[in-house]
Amino acid sequence: MSLDQTIRIERWTPLSRAAILIAALVLVLLAAGPLLFSNNAIDKLTTLFIYVMLAVCWNALAGYGGLVSVGQQAFFGLGAYAAVRLADAGLSVYPALVIAAVLVAIVSLPISAFMLRLKGGEFAIGMWVVAALCHLLVNLDSLVQGETGTSLIALNAYEADTRHALTYWVALGSMTAILAILFALLRSRVGSAIQAIRDNEEAAASVGVRVMSTKRIIFVFAAFGAALAGALWLATAITFQPKTYFGVQWTAYMIFMVLVGGLGTFEGAILGAVIFFVIEAWFGASGVWYLVGLGATALVFALFLPRGLWGWLERRYDLALLPLGYRVTIGGQPPSRERTPQGGPAAPAPTGNAG
Amino acid sequence: MNEASNQPIVTVSGLEKRFRALVVLDQIDFSMRADEAVGIVGPNGAGKTTFLSVLVGAHAPTSGTITFAGEDVTHLPAAERSRRGIIRTHQIPRPFGGMTVFENVFVAAANGGNFAREEAYERASESLRLCGMFHLANRRAETLGLLDRKRLELARALGTNPKLLLLDEIGGGLTDGEANELVGTIRELRHRGIAIVWIEHIVHILLQIADRLICMDAGRIIADGDPETVMKTPAVVEAYLGGSVE
Structure with a gap:
């Protein structure tokens, strides 16, 4: 039997390379947004970027890490609050948005120390309690004055067009950074370790995965992403009222986007954010029926497409635009019984492609 | 046999594991060399799986010590023990x-x-x-x-x-052909110098690999030695087989 026994571990496909190229071109086009679009369109796109950040970060936590949280609004609210505080202390407003998210990530470290000891439903509800506590503590701040709230008045220093454009660019840059960092993280050995923990924590520990430190990485990252989204939301809304930012509806939106797009798929969370954005744009003014529609959509997906839209496409067509896993080939073909290397103590050394 | 393989790869002293009032492991003393394959048999509830769980760090022992390759690993978590082999x-x-x-x-x-x-x-x-x-x-x-x-x-x-591989009833549910295939694989691992501890109820496949056999009952080791001798020990026959076999 003539057989090319060159084992390769492939991480990219021609399709995924094309997808990355197209994504890069779209980002370049989007970067020119303020020069091409109206302020209204810029604001809407800024909102979409924030939704994408929220969706991919919640998906990282729940879809890849198995840590289903209903309290991510804690970090969303803290991000906005920290930005208000930093701006009030005299820090330039746009750097303050990013620094606020870094501070919240630091705060999430001690929170992770006790929250990550909880499992399943206890973790989910525990995070909600954390969010409620953060809300109450922020209300005590004299600057915020309870539910009266305050404003990011430092933004008034910018002329309206400039403000819209700057907020847009910071949101676009933040979303791009979040996506790039998360993609790299999930493709690294941390990514495979966190998925192993999701599937079976005890078995993961038994093969050498440092469970707590790995979970902490994804927890802190998700906190950072939610905080950055919260700070950016503040930059679009300008006003800060605690109940608006610490409301559980934010996590409900995250869950909706990820469930509809595809839990545990990188592309799915982005798709879910786009779907949510479109639904909101078209039906958001319909009052209570909008919420009924959202609930019904989530229900339909849970019943008939439990893996979400992208999850279904991925399984049905073996589609991966942004692949995170490892695909083994021998001589360019998937392995089979005929294409399994035989004999000798060692298989031919495999080689990886770009990572 | 080289000098390294003469050294015990794992030594367990006075190991005890309790779940509240229930004593699952009762003062276990055990040692094995790096070139050994040790089989463990015993009735259900004898503490065999718990013994493995304590060895890998999935359960913390109530008392006693575990030394692996000369290092005290008693309080190391499972991931760190795995990284040591x-x-x-x-x-x-x-x-x-x-x-x-x-x-x-x-x-x-x-x-x-x-x-x-x-x-x-x-x-x-x-x-x-x-x-x-x-x-x-x-x-x-x-x-x-x-x-x-x-x-x-x-x-x-x-x-x-791994340096020490602990197998927990890996032969259960396999056909004879599959079990023989498995024995071949485990024999290959032995040739590669991996120490093996194997809990198995299918004794005839276990005996193809084990050069030493332990029988556990009620959290204690009641017999330890050459497999043939252990299987004929009256206490083992009584505990494991439920009476004498004619």
Whole structure:
């Protein structure tokens, strides 16, 4: 039997390379947004970027890490609050948005120390309690004055067009950074370790995965992403009222986007954010029926497409635009019984492609 | 036999494990060399699986010490013990269902084995080939049947480059042909210098590998030595087989 026994571990496909190229071109086009679009369109796109950040970060936590949280609004609210505080202390407003998210990530470290000891439903509800506590503590701040709230008045220093454009660019840059960092993280050995923990924590520990430190990485990252989204939301809304930012509806939106797009798929969370954005744009003014529609959509997906839209496409067509896993080939073909290397103590050394 | 293989790879002293008032392991003393394959038999509830769980760090002992390759590992968590070379397979396989077969073994090689990426690729491929699973490398683990899940448990354990491999009833549910195939694989592991502790109820396949046999009952070791002698020990016959065998 003539057989090319060159084992390769492939991480990219021609399709995924094309997808990355197209994504890069779209980002370049989007970067020119303020020069091409109206302020209204810029604001809407800024909102979409924030939704994408929220969706991919919640998906990282729940879809890849198995840590289903209903309290991510804690970090969303803290991000906005920290930005208000930093701006009030005299820090330039746009750097303050990013620094606020870094501070919240630091705060999430001690929170992770006790929250990550909880499992399943206890973790989910525990995070909600954390969010409620953060809300109450922020209300005590004299600057915020309870539910009266305050404003990011430092933004008034910018002329309206400039403000819209700057907020847009910071949101676009933040979303791009979040996506790039998360993609790299999930493709690294941390990514495979966190998925192993999701599937079976005890078995993961038994093969050498440092469970707590790995979970902490994804927890802190998700906190950072939610905080950055919260700070950016503040930059679009300008006003800060605690109940608006610490409301559980934010996590409900995250869950909706990820469930509809595809839990545990990188592309799915982005798709879910786009779907949510479109639904909101078209039906958001319909009052209570909008919420009924959202609930019904989530229900339909849970019943008939439990893996979400992208999850279904991925399984049905073996589609991966942004692949995170490892695909083994021998001589360019998937392995089979005929294409399994035989004999000798060692298989031919495999080689990886770009990572 | 070289000098290193004369040294005990693992030594257990006065090991006790209680779950509230229930004593599951009762003052276990045990030692084995790096070149040994030790079989463990005993009735259900004897404490065999708990013994393995305490050895790998899944359960903390109530008292006693565990020394591995000269280091006291009694209080090390499971992940750190795995990184030092102690690994187990589970009686009921625990695959990482959402990952492929290759990724299951890769994660073991990259973490427990401490291999760099290219080495981990190589290690994972080799482990899969050795366990006859290479052709399933791209299959999602949740789609595997029982036999392949058991093979995956073994391949994943091998991915960590173990020094001491603890097998928990890995032969259960296999046909004679499959069991013989498994024995061949485990024999190959012995040739590679991996110390083996194997809990198994299918004694005839266990005896093809074990050069030393232990019988446990009620949390204690009641016999330890040459397999043939142990199987004829009256206490073993009474505890394990429920009476004398004519």
